[in-house]
Amino acid sequence: MLEYFTPYDNELEDNDHHKHIRVQTEHPPNTQDDREFTIEEIRNIIEGMDGRKVPGEDGITGEIYKHTFNIFPKNITAMYNGCLRQGVFPKRWKNAKIIPISKPGKENSEEASKYRPNSLINIGGKLLEKALINRISYHVYSTDYLNHNQYGFTPQTSTIDAIKAATEFIEESFRRGEITATVSLDVEGAFNSAWPLSVLYTVSEKDCTFFLFFF
Numbered sequence: 001m002l003e004y005f006t007p008y009d010n011e012l013e014d015n016d017h018h019k020h021i022r023v024q025t026e027h028p029p030n031t032q033d034d035r036e037f038t039i040e041e042i043r044n045i046i047e048g049m050d051g052r053k054v055p056g057e058d059g060i061t062g063e064i065y066k067h068t069f070n071i072f073p074k075n076i077t078a079m080y081n082g083c084l085r086q087g088v089f090p091k092r093w094k095n096a097k098i099i100p101i102s103k104p105g106k107e108n109s110e111e112a113s114k115y116r117p118n119s120l121i122n123i124g125g126k127l128l129e130k131a132l133i134n135r136i137s138y139h140v141y142s143t144d145y146l147n148h149n150q151y152g153f154t155p156q157t158s159t160i161d162a163i164k165a166a167t168e169f170i171e172e173s174f175r176r177g178e179i180t181a182t183v184s185l186d187v188e189g190a191f192n193s194a195w196p197l198s199v200l201y202t203v204s205e206k207d208c209t210f211f212l213f214f215f
Contacts, residue, residue, distance in 0.1 A: 095122070
């Protein structure tokens with residue numbers, strides 16, 4: 001089970017794409033430094049966390065973190081600004097306690113794939129993740145960087161919007177007398193493989209239009 005959920009990262013098995021990514025991670029990005037986190041920014045993230053969730057391996061819950069921040073707001077904010085300034089995600093916060101949960105109807109299976117791993121990381125790491133995600137999301141959405149056909153993980157959009165776009169696309173193709181084909185792919189292990197969810201792609205080949213929908 002351990003080998004299935006946490007396979008060994010063997011550099012010798014890297015393809016050219018993976019090798020390129022490893023090289024990129026060894027060099028700091030040539031981008032302008034972001035502004036530091038503010039006390040209010042960190043406070044909003046902490047207050048928005050569910051204090052009842054199970055903690056990581058350090059045993060510190062969200063409620064404990066909230067009380068600690070109320071006492072030492074400047075110190076904790078400075079800690080996260082240190083991570084931001086140095087481009088570091090502490091190794092301690094990368095450790096996860098994995099709780100395997102059996103998928104419904106597969107309780108009697110002997111395959112490791114019957115489990116859905118629930119990874120519990122320390123609250124400190126969760127907070128840093130959230131702070132960075134907020135910054136990245138603001139940049140992505142404020143610059144209109146994402147494709148307009150991206151519906152998964154996009155604020156104020158859902159699969160209903162994707163279905164509506166698909167319907168309008170097909171109806172318009174019918175009005176033009178074109179042939180429309182729909183290909184729906186249910187990717188196994190989509191989250192593990194980092195596949196996009198609810199992403200709409202269209203490819204036209206002369207009079208035949210293909211409509212691809214990943215979900």
